[in-house]
Amino acid sequence: MKLEICASSYQSATNAQNAGAHRIELCSELALGGITPSYGLIKRVKDNLSIPVHVLIRPRSGNFIYSDEEFEIMKADIKLCKELGCQGIVSGVLKSDNTIDVIRTQELIELSKPLSFTFHRAFDWVEDSFEALEILKNIGVNRILTSGKSTSATEGIEHLKDLETKAHNKLIILPGSGINSENALQFKEAGFNEIHCSASTIHYVNKLGTIPMNSSVFFDEHILVHSDYDKIKKILASVS
Numbered sequence: 001m002k003l004e005i006c007a008s009s010y011q012s013a014t015n016a017q018n019a020g021a022h023r024i025e026l027c028s029e030l031a032l033g034g035i036t037p038s039y040g041l042i043k044r045v046k047d048n049l050s051i052p053v054h055v056l057i058r059p060r061s062g063n064f065i066y067s068d069e070e071f072e073i074m075k076a077d078i079k080l081c082k083e084l085g086c087q088g089i090v091s092g093v094l095k096s097d098n099t100i101d102v103i104r105t106q107e108l109i110e111l112s113k114p115l116s117f118t119f120h121r122a123f124d125w126v127e128d129s130f131e132a133l134e135i136l137k138n139i140g141v142n143r144i145l146t147s148g149k150s151t152s153a154t155e156g157i158e159h160l161k162d163l164e165t166k167a168h169n170k171l172i173i174l175p176g177s178g179i180n181s182e183n184a185l186q187f188k189e190a191g192f193n194e195i196h197c198s199a200s201t202i203h204y205v206n207k208l209g210t211i212p213m214n215s216s217v218f219f220d221e222h223i224l225v226h227s228d229y230d231k232i233k234k235i236l237a238s239v240s
Helices: 010-019 039-048 068-083 102-112 121-125 129-138 157-167 184-189 229-239
Strands: 002-007 023-026 053-056 088-091 116-119 143-146 172-175 194-197
Touching: 002 010, 010 023, 010 039, 023 039, 039 053, 039 068, 068 088, 068 102, 088 102, 102 116, 121 129, 121 143, 129 143, 129 157, 143 157, 157 172, 184 194
Parallel strands: 002 023, 002 194, 023 053, 053 088, 088 116, 116 143, 143 172, 172 194
Antiparallel strands: none
C-alpha cells in the first residue's frame, strides 16, 4: 500500500521521505484545508529531496468556485510546477451548485500533462458522488482524494468502497482524512492501494508576543474574504 503524506512544510516533506513515505502532497496552511505552497518551498523540496511531489493548486481557502483571475493564477502555478519537475498536480474546480466544473477542470488536466492529476476533496462537496466519479473518469483524472463524504475516511469507508467498485480500476480512489496508525490497516484490508494523511504532531512553542496573529473570524468555509475598495478609500481619506 502506498502512503501519501500531506506535507505543509519543508520539515514535513523531509520527515516523510526519511520515514519511507511513497509520495507527498505539498501544500501550505493545513488549518485552511491546504492552499498552494510558495515557489520557494516547492523549489527547495525538489532541489533537495527525491520523494515524488504532487502539489496542491488551490489559490485560496474557502470554496472551490474561482474567478477568472484566480483560474489564471492556478494555471500559472501548474506551469511552474512542471518547470520545477514535480510529478503531480492536486486540484479541481466546482460550479456554484457544487457540481464539477468540467470545462475548467479538464483545462487544468490538459495543462498538467504529462503530470498525474488528483481531484482533491472538493469531491466531498458534490452531492452525487457517482455521477461526479463518472465525469472525472471520462476527463482523465488519475485519482480522487476523498473522505467518502464524511468528516473522516473511517466514517466514510462504506461509501469509499462503493466508489472503489464503481471506479473499475479506471482511476484511483485515495482515502484521506483522519487516517492514522490505528486505522490504516482497515483501508488495506478493504482493498485500497493508496492512503493519504498528514501524520501530524503538534509542537507547542514559546510565545513570541502577546498579540495573536490569526483571526477566528476568517476560519469559515462559507465566507470569502477580500480587501474592500470602499473601505480602503475611507481609510485613505481619513489619513489624508
